Amino acid sequence: MTTLAGRASSPTLDEVAELAGVSRATVSRVVNGSPKVRPEARRAVEEAVARLRYVPNPAARSLVTRRTDTIALVLSESDTQVFSDPFFARVVRELSAALADTEMNLVLLAARGEREQEKVARYVRQGHVDGVILMSLHSQDTLPAVLAEAQVPLVLSGRPLDGRTVCYVDADNAGGAREATEHLLAGGRRRIATVSGPQDMIAGIDRHAGYRAALEAAGIAPDADLVATGDFTEAGGARAMALLLERAPDIDAVFVASDPMAVGALRTLRESGRSVPGDVAVVGFDDAAVAATSDPPLTTVAQPLDEMTRLMTDLLLRQVEGDAEVQARVCPTRLVVRASA
Amino acid sequence: MTTLAGRASSPTLDEVAELAGVSRATVSRVVNGSPKVRPEARRAVEEAVARLRYVPNPAARSLVTRRTDTIALVLSESDTQVFSDPFFARVVRELSAALADTEMNLVLLAARGEREQEKVARYVRQGHVDGVILMSLHSQDTLPAVLAEAQVPLVLSGRPLDGRTVCYVDADNAGGAREATEHLLAGGRRRIATVSGPQDMIAGIDRHAGYRAALEAAGIAPDADLVATGDFTEAGGARAMALLLERAPDIDAVFVASDPMAVGALRTLRESGRSVPGDVAVVGFDDAAVAATSDPPLTTVAQPLDEMTRLMTDLLLRQVEGDAEVQARVCPTRLVVRASA
DNA sequence: GTCCGGTGTGAAAGCGCTCTCACGACCGGC
């Protein structure tokens, strides 16, 4: 009577060794692709492995190698809805593609709320994974600090708000926002409003800073009436736009800090009887799928998301290999001009 | 010089034992909450654990316990966009909630494309997880069969198409569709069309079957002109609806196999100048968030998704505990009547 | 013939943990 009734347990190295007529060490060498094995021995082992349907026990292996060959993408967010963000889906896709011809496995960890964050932190501290890519959106999130302390290879997606020295990859949010605003200025617009993102998120903060910097450089004084804050959702964008129109009906352009919000803004503008870009020019951010299909198609700022993801993967794997230098990388954005501005 | 330069390795049981002045066995007992330890010994150990910041090594532990205390939610789908499905987000949320006060950890595994599916299969077969909840949408997906063979505790989300005997939980798609169609009949509608889902997905098949069953029971002969197939997206629903209107302009109701498609259908109907529910009554499926906010609000079929998720968790954990009986559970749906029908 | 370096192999140690088993201490009952 074994512990787990009915569950067939996989054969061990020893059994394979016996069947192949070699030692455990040789089997191990074959399984791990060591070159120092005679071809005939190798064949015998391979045959035995196939016959017994041998699969190495990862627990035993990582007990000695100190590696798990697994990295985690952890998503720290109070709201599971973030999954719905196509942004996230793209990161997952690119990440698993980058890992496809590696030994590395990818697991996703969702940490919403304090309890789950603790659970994830414990999971990582225990050494279940060799490294983690952390997507943490809000400034009050404690997970980045906890994981940074855990001595585990770590790459952040997005610049950390507290300026701690960790490895991260981010888009040049400020630069992109500035370029977007400059594009509006170049189009002759002068009353340029903004729907900015939440100011406890780095993307919200940086994009707003870029907008202000562009205006300042053009010698235009900031006007609080021209600033409304949204929550990166379409509904939030629509509301913020309505607020702006109420406060400053004479605006001729608006920089919206995300495409979903921009779509909402377009709706509000349409409902108010204004034409885009005739009366009001609109620029979004992210180059999300909706940007191309909205009415009118959205001029927006594209982030090199795939490149950023590959970069994160790269930085992380290098850390896992023992290359310990901490790097920060900021990737340039690109203005995609469509019909809305 | 240790293997992984710079990475501080966690203390071991032995070091804790030495500091606490007890044996390794006693430390293990304390860490695992065994009652057979004298209070003073327990305190000494706890103190030592805290002082050394001891965390048990899961590889060593699972090498002997044969457990990993981790279950996987695997998402087998060619398209990572599925993440965007709020459906999925709800399952993740409920699942981690159910596991919150358990020892169990949850990891998500994305398997799109053949290579990744193989990788996931290997991951599971190696025994990285104690069990898996598998969401596989399409009939040609081989992962369900592979995992079923892997002898690992398994619960499927959704009835398997090939009728194999595995544990699964599903909503009563056929029953729900039938009830929806009967609701249309009860409202006096007689030319009842349907926008069905992909016929290689169990939800698509069953919902279509329910629609047909209701018509048949009412003595209405099936009419191929009244059937169009969508892909569960809003755009697909809009296209399918347009097709239906072209083929049968006289329809007075439509059962749409998902809410996003229903929203698309509403748009097409509006554009064709028809009123809902005046000219055409519409019933959707899923009770997604959009159903309540669409114009008009959608009458739809709600699945007890949270309950289903808890049920899956439950069935899986029971299997993990060694309770091996294979069960299938089909949960009743509920018609939510709003304005559209 | 001896010596050499290289090459493939096996014995064995040990990774950090759990858990059985044996043992001593202590209790109450006779």
Add this chain to the structure above:
DNA sequence: GCCGGTCGTGAGAGCGCTTTCACACCGGAC
């Protein structure tokens, strides 16, 4: 005062693997 029965504890085996180390073997240089 002796015996059976807890109860807490520690010694030690062993989980399945990697990896070091020593060794046997071989062909070529001298």
